[in-house]
Amino acid sequence: MDRFSRESIIQDVLDMGFSHAGLADVGTLKPLEAVREMCAVDKCHAYGKNWSCPPGCGTIPECEAEMRSYDWGVLVQITQDLEDDLDFEGWKEAGKRLRDLSVSLHEELVKRYPQVLALGGAGCDICKTCTYPDAPCRFPEKRMSGMEGYGLVVSDVCRDNSLQYYYGPGTITYTGLFLIKEPENE
Numbered sequence: 001m002d003r004f005s006r007e008s009i010i011q012d013v014l015d016m017g018f019s020h021a022g023l024a025d026v027g028t029l030k031p032l033e034a035v036r037e038m039c040a041v042d043k044c045h046a047y048g049k050n051w052s053c054p055p056g057c058g059t060i061p062e063c064e065a066e067m068r069s070y071d072w073g074v075l076v077q078i079t080q081d082l083e084d085d086l087d088f089e090g091w092k093e094a095g096k097r098l099r100d101l102s103v104s105l106h107e108e109l110v111k112r113y114p115q116v117l118a119l120g121g122a123g124c125d126i127c128k129t130c131t132y133p134d135a136p137c138r139f140p141e142k143r144m145s146g147m148e149g150y151g152l153v154v155s156d157v158c159r160d161n162s163l164q165y166y167y168g169p170g171t172i173t174y175t176g177l178f179l180i181k182e183p184e185n186e
């Protein structure tokens with residue numbers, strides 16, 4: 001079986017170090033304007049500053065059309081134990097683990113597939129200063145967005161694809177999504 005094929009990808013990503021994973025049906029991806037409005041509040045200070053985040057990553061209808069143009073997807077998760085609810089270091093570490101593993105997974109997937117949409121992080125930080133909005137993105141093939149940036153409610157996407165979202169008290173879970181276009185459908 002080919003590594004990172006639809007048949008093997010769950011085991012492949014678990015072998016990489018992700019805690020949980022599941023296949024995603026692109027038909028279940030329903031981005032919402034309400035999520036976009038939450039981004040616009042700009043709590044993370046990334047809104048309007050980066051091609052990977054809203055509004056640079058596209059309107060909600062554009063994001064929906066883009067996601068639905070892929071053939072299939074894989075949801076990946078990092079779950080980490082927390083010392084208590086105020087264990088901000090634990091939260092940060094889990095987010096970094098998801099991002100680092102997502103970068104590695106993205107590198108593997110682009111070697112095998114003609115098009116990959118990586119929603120495995122929250123905002124791109126490849127360049128010291130993003131070109132947004134004055135010039136095109138310098139590295140569109142490496143760029144990652146967040147699921148929320150594309151208007152997705154992460155818990156809904158997990159539920160609709162039969163993947164747990166919450167793994168119990170004292171744990172934090174972060175989720176990413178990778179969408180894949182098969183070569184024959186390019």
Ligand code: SF4
Pocket residue numbers: 050051052124125126127128129130131132136137138139140143
């Ligand atoms: S690769 Fe560079 S230009 Fe493109 S979104 Fe990331 S920071 Fe901006």
